Amino acid sequence: MTVGRTLAPVTVSLPVADRMAAYTFYRDGLGLAAVGKLAEDGVPEPLRFVVNDGLRLMLIPADGFDWVTGDHTVAAPGHSECVLAVPVGAEREVDEMIARAVRAGARTVSEPDHRPWGYAGAFADPDGHLWLIQAEQDAGGERAD
Structure with missing residues (x-):
């Protein structure tokens, strides 16, 4: 039996309205560790957190999703x-x-x-x-x- 390959770590990317507010929430609210080189505002760029060994969370300003989503829009508020x-x-x-x-x-x-x-x-x-x-x-x- 052949087992498929493992893709790790996987990164889930979410659109955010305010990078600093999102950084503070995920750091303080969930206790996640941010990774990466700090930008001038003191927040890593890109803004990524380690969720576990196999998962990263990337928070991207909502207007930064355009090149990835193409003609697929992100979910509306609510x-x-x-x-x-x-x-x-x-x-x-x-x-x-x-x-x-x-x-x-x-x-x-x-x-x-x-x-x-x-x-x-x-x-x-x-x-x-x-x-x-x-x-x-x-x-x-x-x-x-």
């Missing part, structure tokens, strides 16, 4: 093209991560709660991008708590 799901170890970590994000400027979209598939909640970052935070489950579908 609409989402994707949900970024982040597993954490325990239910309390779901609560803590969402609370930290809200203190840094996020808006709670779905309060943390028990769902048929596990414990999770969601928030929208200051630019409206949706993040789902969920407690990891073991292979049998049980919560990791």
Whole structure:
């Protein structure tokens, strides 16, 4: 059996209205580490964060997406093209991560709660991008708590 190649790290790019505000939110609200050479404003350019070993997050001024998207427009305010799901170890970590994000400027979209598939909640970052935070489950579908 042949296994496909691994593409790592993958970078998810999101449009943002204000580079400095986005930098502050992801640094303080999610505790992510920015990587790269600092620009004159003290923020890395390009603005990238390490999410984990296989994923990077790049935040691009909304008007900087034109050359990539061509005739495909980004989602209008209030609409989402994707949900970024982040597993954490325990239910309390779901609560803590969402609370930290809200203190840094996020808006709670779905309060943390028990769902048929596990414990999770969601928030929208200051630019409206949706993040789902969920407690990891073991292979049998049980919560990791």
